Amino acid sequence: MAPNTFRPVYHPAGRDKELGTALQDLRTGRWLAMRDLLAATTDWDLWTRRTQVLAAVAAGSDTVQAWRAEEPESSAAVVMHCRIVVERALRAHRDGHRRTQELWHEAWEACRLAAHRSPEDPVPWVCLLALARLDEGQRLEEHRTAPPGPMLFPGPWGLLAQADKRDPHNREAYHRMLQFLYARRTGSHLSEAVNFVQWASSSAPLGSPVKALPLYVRVERYRREMGHEKALDLHWVTDDAARDGRLALRDWFDAAPPQSHTLLDLGHLAHALWGSHQFAEAGRVFEALGPFWTTLPWTDRTPGPGDAGLAEELFLRARARCLAAARDAGTGTSA
Known part of the structure; x- marks a missing residue:
């Protein structure tokens, strides 16, 4: 498809068609497709991703509550309830809602219940890691344990270890730790x-999505330094930036x-390789994206925060x- 007619698609399920079907049903208040999808999901990485996306949609409804009422013995329903109440607590915290503390406590209890009901599941521990960011002053002891190595910060390392025990190098767990x-x-947040x-x-290990984690810190530093406002922005073309892209690619x-x-x-x-002028390598990643895109990190390149229109045009260029x-270069197959 020619570049001037192509328009990227944003969808929370991405290429996961089965998840897309479950989301469609979930939006109409039906939970059977969600239940069947999770029953067929045996890989912890995929389970973590699917439960996270499902919870983001289900958090605004009582559909999972209806599922639990119909199947009170379902461990998957308990885990989904854990996901949903954590999502609600995080949203309340972000919006400064007066019930944040109450929702935080409810979510913590749901995580503990899910961990008890599904002892092999990393998701309850990932959810506890997500809740840890609400404890900004690190008042809880489990959020200020000693780090496993030098140059690291006190934090919820025990929670990360529990998630790691069940699914080593779980992608979401490490992103939650960064948050x-x-x-x-x-x-000093950025140096840490x-x-x-x-x-x-x-x-x-090779192939782990944790290998791509440095790309996120580079974007965060760019955002905090308001890189898009600088007349001559060298942030993305430094040797370090180019190396981060090459290592994540390889x-x-x-x-x-x-x-x-x-x-x-x-x-x-794709953004990191393009920004460091490794265009042919970035082309391979754009091909892997297919018809899809995500607004981040492209919105961080626009003057107006969250300007999806400008971000989309930048992505297309x-x-x-x-x-x-x-x-x-002979490495691409399509446009």
Whole structure:
């Protein structure tokens, strides 16, 4: 399809067609497709992703509550309830809602129940990690345990270890740890974030999405430094930035099964390679995205926060340039 007629698609399910079907039913208040989808999901990485996306849609309804009422012995329903109440607590915190503390306590109890009902499941521990960011002052002891290595920060390392025990290098667990770090009231967040992602990515096996974690810290630093306002922005063309892109391409993108790639990770990698002028390599990643896109990190390149229209145009220009470079280099197959 020609670049001037192509328009990218945003969908929370991405290429996961079965998840897309379950989401469609969920939006109409039906839970059977969700139940059947989760029953057929045996991989912890996929289970974590699917429950997260489902919860983001179900959090505004009582559909999972109806499922639990119909099937009170369902462990999957208990885990989904845990997901939903955590999502509600995080939204309340973000919006400054007066019930945040109450929802936080409810979510914590739901996580503990889910961990008891499904002891092999990493999701309850990932959810506890997500809740840890609400404790900005690290008042709870479990949120300020000693780190496992030098140059790291005190934090919920025990919770991360529990998630790691069940699903080593769980993608969401490490992203939740990074979000906790940004929410802390003390410390030098960006330098600590760099230390954390270097530690995490260096210990992750080839093909692990944790290998792409440094790309997120680079975007966060760019956002905090208001890089888009600088007349001459050299943030993305430094040797360090180019190296981050190359390493993520080699150690994650090329080493992992394509079906395991999340759209958000692909978007960050395409953005990093394009920004560091590695256009042909970026073209391969744009091809992997297919018809899809995510607004992040492209909105961080626009003057207006969250300007999806400008971000989409930037994405399209970058995509067209990189696909052309991939074709010229003989590594691309389509436009």
